[in-house]
Amino acid sequence: MSRPVSRVLTLLELLQAGGVRTVAELADRLGVGERTVRRYVDHLVDLDVPVESVRGRYGGYRLAPGHRMPPLMLTDDEALAVLLGLVAGRRTGITAAAGTAGETAAAKVRRVLPERLRHRLDAVLDSLTFTTAPAESAAPEAAVLLPVADAVRHHRPVAFRYTGGRGGGGGGGGGGERTVYPYGLVAHAGRWYVTGRDLSAGAERTFRLDRVRGARVLPGTFEPPPGPGPAERVLTALATAPYRHAVTVRVQGTAEEIRTRLPASVAIVAAEAGGGAPAGADRAGDEVWCRVEMRAERLDWVPGVLASLDRPFVVERPDELRGLVADLAGRLLDAARQAPPGD
Template sequence: MPRPTARVLTLLELLQSGGTRTVAELADRLGVEGRTVRRYVGQLIDLDVPVESVRGRYGGYRLAPGYRLPPLMLSDDEALAVLLGLIAGRRAGLTTAGHTASETATAKIRRVLPKHLARRLDTLLESLSFTDQPRGFATPDTGVLLTLADAVRHGRPVSIRYTDRDGRRTERTLHAHGIVAHAGRWYVTGTDPEIGEDRTFRLDRIADARTLLGSFEAPVDSDPAHRMLSGFATAEYRHEVTLRIHGTVEQIRAHLPATVATLEEHEPAAGQDRATERWLRVELRAERLDWLPPVLASLDRPFVIERPDELRDLVTALADRLASYARQA
């Protein structure tokens, strides 16, 4: 695409984002002089795009109110970015209404791509490999997702119909603080006003969401992702595990992330920094313990098991097996 034409389309993109743009602002964004901006505006007007001139101290250019913009136009780089984003999102499970919407959007964009760009994309996809295999994800309902997003933005309570992992169906009220995408699933986190506790719900288990009257103020320190991960690490499970591990925070978190365990961090002793190895207390909850001994072995740091005794027995059994394998000729 010739460079002046690309700049005219960029100008249209800037104007369609709304508001009045000064000549100085447009010139800076386009990398041209003010008189060139005026010439580009004239070209848009010649194409029947109703660009209005606004006079005064804060004057500049804007699109006429109510103007229906022409079809979306993407540069080569933008088209590739959109298509790769759709492909990556589909593999990661970050799509709604199954894969249908992502697939149809991809097909629509590919149909209108110039032949040379379509060939470049095909070449890229043929040479692209992923380290993980695509999995089947339970995607959320689009209407539920958008309703919750609107409730988060405007601080409105919502009523949701939820089915938990045991199949129990309940209707709940939630003060939603944020939506989090994690490990191929969508979650909403917030406060249950009836019990005054933080709760996290999987969006694919929400059958319906309705905005209620009223409003609420989200906590000042509300970090939806942090609250969700903390909730995962402290959820009720069959086994409660307490360890003391000698190492740095980074070494421990590489094997026991925040989604799995809580880490009691103390301020380093005088003369130490956070990169210094020291004894740290680690707590986690799990339905099963058999996965934990290999993790502790791979951590390769001194550790003490405070509870439960069953974990100590499993670690000893793993050590005995490894020792017997090493002795084999």
């Protein structure tokens, strides 16, 4: 690469670091005169790179947003961070957008890496092992994510078509056309959600973005309500989704202790006034009791979760759950009484 071309690319890298760079500073960094700096800037402008001239005492040059992305200059650490971020994003399902955008972006960056850096990256990827299986891909399309994010940021209503599911895993109210005041975007367990007030239903709803089509921002504005943030609203919606069984249990212990085993996306945990001990339950000192509410399509996994709490509990509903808890207790007792094979 000729020295002038190399310096023009170095100039672009300096401008991409952000802020206004004076001509004197750029001349010093490039090892050329100020007139040469201005000529290099003209070269970038000829290539449609949006370089702006800033006048005044602290004036100079800066990079402005353009109609297309200019060549991107990255340091070794930045290139590795971008590629590893894409790998991790695909693994969790967050960046696995429609088509192969994540893969093609990674391929483009990797293609222009110096050989020594490419070998360093290959060494990391070849030696890296994940402890969890790849998440199911449920990332939204850019044509959905970008307008919804814009509506959230500027408090604008958004309209879209919603397809499939039981209301998006959190009370979306089924499919069809929707007009929503969006409160926020939330990424949770490999999926993207938008939560807000559904004007079509007159209630707050949570929608999975991978089931949204044709999103468009509408005129007007709204004022987000006070109260829980978007993440808490989404987790509450997931925990209260209309599944087949509604489970209510009283558990002895503080809400903080119980939430370490039952996260907000699984259960709603609330401390009971006055200790909340159920009738007939043992009172151990000043121990408090909490009310735990869950929704489940099947009950077979609930007894094991309750046993893992390692806290006294009382089942309030459904009656069927009491029998399943007794069955699990019987199987555990039988297993404890069994002698090891060969004794």
